[in-house]
Amino acid sequence: MLKLGVIGTSWIARSFIDAAHMTEKFQFSAVYSRRLESAEQFSADFEAIEKFDNLADFFKAPLDVIYIASPNALHFEQAKSAILAGHNVIVEKPAFSNPTELTEIIGLAKANNVFFFEAARNIH
Numbered sequence: 553m554l555k556l557g558v559i560g561t562s563w564i565a566r567s568f569i570d571a572a573h574m575t576e577k578f579q580f581s582a583v584y585s586r587r588l589e590s591a592e593q594f595s596a597d598f599e600a601i602e603k604f605d606n607l608a609d610f611f612k613a614p615l616d617v618i619y620i621a622s623p624n625a626l627h628f629e630q631a632k633s634a635i636l637a638g639h640n641v642i643v644e645k646p647a648f649s650n651p652t653e654l655t656e657i658i659g660l661a662k663a664n665n666v667f668f669f670e671a672a673r674n675i676h
């Protein structure tokens with residue numbers, strides 16, 4: 553079971569958790585919010601969730617995957633910090649602001665032997 557940490561407490565984050573649980577491969581385990589009250593409300597339906605209002609502490613948690621569903625302008629720095637802390641990352645779409653940021657994140661993920669995915673589905 554992959555331990556899933558979540559940044560952001562809006563409806564899209566909840567939808568992602570519900571979908572992730574349907575795969576039976578992920579276990580929602582930790583949430584970061586700017587306010588602990590929001591983290592508590594967001595995770596009230598689940599048991600044994602670690603709640604953080606400090607990003608540095610959140611990134612130190614023993615998680616396998618971090619899903620980032622914050623406002624777009626925050627994705628790059630949060631994804632970078634998550635990767636440097638050794639986590640695989642799934643970033644909501646649009647993942648980054650420009651190709652330079654995307655290239656840097658792909659390079660960092662390779663260098664740190666973790667996966668980076670944008671939460672977008674391509675239908676061909």
Ligand SMILES: NC(=O)c1ccc[n+]([C@@H]2O[C@H](COP(=O)([O-])OP(=O)(O)OC[C@H]3O[C@@H](n4cnc5c(N)ncnc54)[C@H](OP(=O)(O)O)[C@@H]3O)[C@@H](O)[C@H]2O)c1
Binds near residue numbers: 560562565671
């Ligand atoms: N895949 C899709 O179909 C889909 C659909 C909708 C959205 N999205 C993407 O999902 C991401 C989130 O979108 P959203 O509409 O949920 O955004 P949002 O409600 O504006 O923000 C998401 C979360 O980020 C935190 N946040 C909000 N403003 C912030 C700020 N100024 N500084 C730091 N944190 C802030 C809040 O969590 P706390 O208050 O708990 O810190 C909030 O719950 C975006 O990248 C968006 O493009 C994708």
